[in-house]
Amino acid sequence: MLQTTFLDYIYENPLMNASGVHCMTVEELTALENSAAGAFITKSATLAPREGNPEPRYADVPLGSINSMGLPNNGVDYYLDYALKYQMNHEAPLFFSVAGTSVDENIALLQKIQDSDFQGITELNLSCPNVPGKPQVAYDFPLTEKILTEVFQFFTKPLGVKLPPYFDMAHFDQMAEILNKFPLTYVNSINSIGNGLYIDPESDQVVIRPKEGFGGIGGEYVKPTALANVRAFATRLKPEIKIIGTGGILTGQDAYEHLLCGATMLQIGTQLQKEGPAIFERIAQELEAIMKKKGYQSIADFRGKVKTIN
Incomplete structure (x- = not known):
């Protein structure tokens, strides 16, 4: 009933982890592998291992979470080694996330994957900071187009992009126009809502250390924004670019609404962090x-068929 076709492969259901949650180590990835998730994705990798930001850098808050992780990960070689072993024993492809801290690093990461034997699906995280003083890459539309133009000159494997939330109809239009120029496999929408602030009512103090408490917001707070972004891109992108819906999935109803808005696969972040893979x-x-x-x-019976009021 929940079977989902993605890139001609059949997954038992559309549920995945969001990159960054429960996927840092081989042990955590193996737990996802053995869970009821239909698919899963690795931690966003950089070329070299990264410690990430100082703790505390993640906090559960009443309606979700706030974090400023700083891309902690074990380096691309660690995850590539796992992915190559995984694909020897599994037919449906693994999702592999990369997030360079610069444009050059993004290109180098994708070149490494292109040159490897990896046969899965790569996700390029464009909603990461790039240059200090500049917005994250996906808020810089000319830079996004420049990067994708460069990437598709050499990258021939399935590629999706992770996007931040957009809040203006003109931005949906502009970004969709750029994305439609490229042979992307999918768009993953949304990453956390950037630069929120949460204050502990007892101590009058922010709850995370980096950036004086500013961090990405996830969980229940972000579902309306996530649904809007999924719907906006589902109605603007060419049909061959699928949507992975991420943001505010706590229940089956939340998952249903993401599918109703046009998502094909679904990623769970904050609530997976809170509940673990049994979710x-x-x-x-x-x-x-x-x-x-x-x-x-089947999901195809209702996917993308959200009703509007005449």
Whole structure:
């Protein structure tokens, strides 16, 4: 009932982890592998291992989370080694995330994947800071187009991009126009809402150390923004570019709404951090129950069919 076709491969369900959550080590990736998730993605890798920002850099808050992680990861070779071993024993492809701290590093990471035996799906995280004093890459539209132009001169494997949230109809239009120029496999929308601030009511203090408490917001707070971005891109991108919906998925109903807005796969971040990999079985069961109640046999019966008011 929940089977999902993505790049001609059939996944048992559309549920995945969001990159950055429960995917730092081989042990965590193996737990995802053995969970009820339909697919999973590695931690966003840089060329060299990174410690990330000083702790505390993540905090659970009442309606979600706030974080300023600073891209902690074990380096691209660590995850590539895992991915090559994984694909020897599995047919459906693994998702592999890269996030350079500069344009040159992004190009170098993708060149490394292109030159390797990796046969899975690569995700380029464009919603990371690039140059100090400049916005993250995906908020710089000419730079986004420049990077993708350069990437597709040599990269021939399946590639998706992770995007930050946009808040203006003109920005949806402009970004979709850029993305439609390229042979992308998918767009992952959204990354966390940038630069929120949460204050502990007892101590009058921010709850994370980096950036004087400023951090990305995830969880229940972001679902309306995530749904809007999924819907906006589902109606603007050419049909061959699929949407992975991310943001505010706590229940089967949340997952259902993302699919209704046009997503094909779904990633779970904050709530996975709070519950652990058992969440995938719960969400899958809840989603299936909703579909049965509404008389749907498959996700294709309702994907992208959100109703508007005339």
